[in-house]
Amino acid sequence: MKKDAINVGIIGAGTVGGGAAAVLVRNAELIAHRAAPIRLAAIAELDRARGEALCSELSLPFDILTDDWLTLVGDPDIDIIVETIGGVELAHQIISSALKAGKSVVTANKDLMATHGGELLNIAGEMKTDLFFEAAVAGGIPIIQSVKEGFAGNRIGQIMGIVNGTTNYILTRMSESGADYAEALAEAQALGYAEADPTSDVAGHDAARKMAILASIAFNSRVSFDMVPCEGIDKISAWDIAYAEQFGYAIKMLGIARSDGQLIDVRVHPLMISKSHPLAAVRDSYNAIFVQGDALGSAMLYGRGAGALPTGSAIAGDIINATRNILHDSKARWGCTCHLELPVLPLDETLSKYYVRICVFDRIGVFAELSEALTANNISMDSVMQKRRLTDDRAEIVLITHQVRHADMMAALNDIERLDCVCEVSDYIRVEDESI
Helix, strand or coil: CCCCCEEEEEECCCHHHHHHHHHHHHCHHHHHHHCCCEEEEEEECCCHHHHHHHHHHCCCCHHHEECCHHHHHHCCCCCEEEECCCCCHHHHHHHHHHHHCCCEEEECCHHHHHHHHHHHHHHHHHCCCCEECHHHCCCCCCHHHHHHHHCCCCCEEEEEEECCHHHHHHHHHHHHHCCCHHHHHHHHHHCCCCCCCCHHHHCCHHHHHHHHHHHHHHHCECCCHHHCCECCCCCCCHHHHHHHHHHCEEEEEEEEEEECCCCEEEEEEEEEEECCCHHHHCCCCEEEEEEEECCCEEEEEEEECCCHHHHHHHHHHHHHHHHHHHHCCCCCCCCCCCCECCCECCHHHCEEEEEEEEEEECCCCHHHHHHHHHHCCCCCEEEEEEEEECCCCEEEEEEEECCEEHHHHHHHHHHHHCCCCEEEEEEEEEECCCCC
């Protein structure tokens, strides 16, 4: 296709849209040499002041601003639409409209792709155009392109990663400074790593959306957000961090997706992993994703998982890919690869070792009663110890089980909490096994 330049329209001039605009403008000459001249031709933004501030910062003319996204979608001179408003309903309308208009589309919207990704990719396929979404998972880390292209010759068995910088920052601070959860969360909020309402991050919802996207791509079977069970980090205490250290583990909030080709096991939860594992060394707000393939072996991708410029970097990369496809008449190269319909393993059937911290009345026979409750639920202990005295009549017991079904572990914990010798089950955390 003969064109002097590719025209891009960005819908949303907030942090992500602003970051994408900054990368396109500041690196315009470099991008032109690597692909083709790419011109930021229009920005749709309801907040006029925010749009003007972005134009002033990047020395762009104000006349590229509009408050109507439909003008971008309907403009025949706009080749690529970039959606950065977030949310689901309006973003879905914008992207589906743009695809049906034959535009190439780039989005950073994990919420949308984790719920309606299959539908939108099918529309892109029908219209013979592109939908790119690298920035929806792990910010500036090119994990989606790696799985779709670099690792395409592999049968991927597992993807495991730190895909939420907020929770990794909190756990890092708890580990390195001895802070409790509330202190570390407050610090993350003060630094802008956590929202005023941090639920999506700390409860695992954000990571679950990203793992739904990654599992779908890696295993060629549609996984949506509602299929991914998740548990948060809000119950983890400084004592859990300290005990993990003594056992030779670090606690990380991980997304895990595995498949044997017959079914998919995908979930998000805290995990004690060996301090020798590459993911254990990932600190602060960084993300990292560990991939295992039959030909590849193991590889890990590491970098900033959020922020204006890292996310803008991923969006710019997608724009460049879309540009090349337009210029070489090769749109719809990627398409939707979910040709299988693999079942997702129910949470109750997942297997893991478990660390459990229990507050008990310090008296004779406690270990025997705990052991009986575990044995009744088909659970054996790998190690058990009394770690510290809490009061004159109370102590804390920490144990690690052998690998068990999640349903059996939950049933055992319910039975343990009803024992007369038990004050409370303070926490449980899964522990890495040989398959990690």
